[in-house]
Amino acid sequence: MSYQHPVRPGRGHRPGRSDRSGHGDTSGRGDRPATRRRATANQGPGPYAGRALRHLSDYAWRLLVVAAAGYLILMVLGKFHLVTLAFFLALVITSVLRPLVDLLARRMPRSAAVLLGLVGAVLVIAGLLALIGETVAMEASSLGEEFTGGVDRLERFLAGNPFHVDPKVFDDLRGKVTTYVSEHRSTLISSALSGAGRVAEVATGAALALFTTVFMLHSGDRMWLWTSGQLPEGARDPYHRAGRTAWRTFAGYTRGIVIVAGTNAILVGIALFLLRVPLALPLTLLEFFASFIPLVGSPIAMAVASIVALASRGPVIALVVLALIVVIGQIEGHLLHPLVMSWAVNLHPVVVAASVLCGSIAAGVIGAVVAVPAVSVVWAVTRELRSGEEPTGAADRGAGQSS
Numbered sequence: 001m002s003y004q005h006p007v008r009p010g011r012g013h014r015p016g017r018s019d020r021s022g023h024g025d026t027s028g029r030g031d032r033p034a035t036r037r038r039a040t041a042n043q044g045p046g047p048y049a050g051r052a053l054r055h056l057s058d059y060a061w062r063l064l065v066v067a068a069a070g071y072l073i074l075m076v077l078g079k080f081h082l083v084t085l086a087f088f089l090a091l092v093i094t095s096v097l098r099p100l101v102d103l104l105a106r107r108m109p110r111s112a113a114v115l116l117g118l119v120g121a122v123l124v125i126a127g128l129l130a131l132i133g134e135t136v137a138m139e140a141s142s143l144g145e146e147f148t149g150g151v152d153r154l155e156r157f158l159a160g161n162p163f164h165v166d167p168k169v170f171d172d173l174r175g176k177v178t179t180y181v182s183e184h185r186s187t188l189i190s191s192a193l194s195g196a197g198r199v200a201e202v203a204t205g206a207a208l209a210l211f212t213t214v215f216m217l218h219s220g221d222r223m224w225l226w227t228s229g230q231l232p233e234g235a236r237d238p239y240h241r242a243g244r245t246a247w248r249t250f251a252g253y254t255r256g257i258v259i260v261a262g263t264n265a266i267l268v269g270i271a272l273f274l275l276r277v278p279l280a281l282p283l284t285l286l287e288f289f290a291s292f293i294p295l296v297g298s299p300i301a302m303a304v305a306s307i308v309a310l311a312s313r314g315p316v317i318a319l320v321v322l323a324l325i326v327v328i329g330q331i332e333g334h335l336l337h338p339l340v341m342s343w344a345v346n347l348h349p350v351v352v353a354a355s356v357l358c359g360s361i362a363a364g365v366i367g368a369v370v371a372v373p374a375v376s377v378v379w380a381v382t383r384e385l386r387s388g389e390e391p392t393g394a395a396d397r398g399a400g401q402s403s
Helices: 029-042 047-079 081-105 110-159 167-183 185-197 199-229 233-274 280-290 297-313 315-343 349-387 392-402
Strands: none
Touching: 047 081, 081 110, 081 199, 081 233, 081 349, 110 167, 110 199, 110 280, 199 233, 233 280, 233 297, 233 315, 233 349, 280 297, 297 315
8 A cells, every 4th residue: 555645736737937948937936037037128218218308308408409500690690780790899808908007007997998909909900000001101112012023933943843834824814814804894893892992891890899898997897787687686696707717718708819819820920030031020010810710720821921022022931931830830839828828718620620610610700700709708717607506416316304
């Protein structure tokens, strides 16, 4: 008689449950992992991907709103471009003359210091323009002969070794230039007259810039305090911090670029005088103003100087002037900018190049001049406001501790 162990209820083999080998009926609990996988696949992206998409969508619509606001601001500024340019010029003059006026105001009334600073600046600019006009008038008689002789030397140089350019090419080129001028004479005259008609607009803008500069130099602090007083109480501190940072960045950039441009002009002027290139003083002034356009302004001015040197002094002197582009570029990039522009926001050269290109596309030469200081101010203000914000986690912990 054999003893059989009784089978307890609920401990036997259940249908649908597979054994250790993996065989058996899968109609019960065995199909749950596959069901979970199908359910997860039907639910779409996981929690991390969902959070990433939500963050991207939040940033996307915020960027669209900021882009739309920026576009509207640019449209308004472009509509009133004369007022915008006058205000920008007033900011530039104020940032340059403010240290001098503050120094003079220690020894005389503020009004007298402002008047003396502005009169001195006007006299310096007028003296430079008068000196340039006198230089051009004195060299005008001999300049035509030098250019004619320079063109003849250039033709002989290109006709010889190793170029062997056919002299008929130069005759055809002169004929095309003469024909173009004769056929488009009326268009050129109308363009010159339309350009002369804008002298009134330029004079109006200059008067508005001078008028605004007087008030900025005399009572700029009171104007700022009055403007901040019109804001709500909670917005005044960020407004003050953003304003101080914006002005410090703009003034530092403007003073730095003036020093850099002046140094470049002095180096170019000395070289042109030593090489006896005609119109050395006007070309030096051109180098000064062209240096306000970063990266591309100075090489363009030096290219113009090399053309003048080629026509008047020959190809050897022109090559020497072209070599100055590399030398001055190295001095400016590795010495002047790191030393002089240290108080302004240091932007990457790629950002500077992109800013100059976008500004020139949007508003021509004026846009190329304004682009880099505008980007510097926006970036500095953004960093200042972000540095003053308290992290969300820290704010939550502080709220929890206070509660």
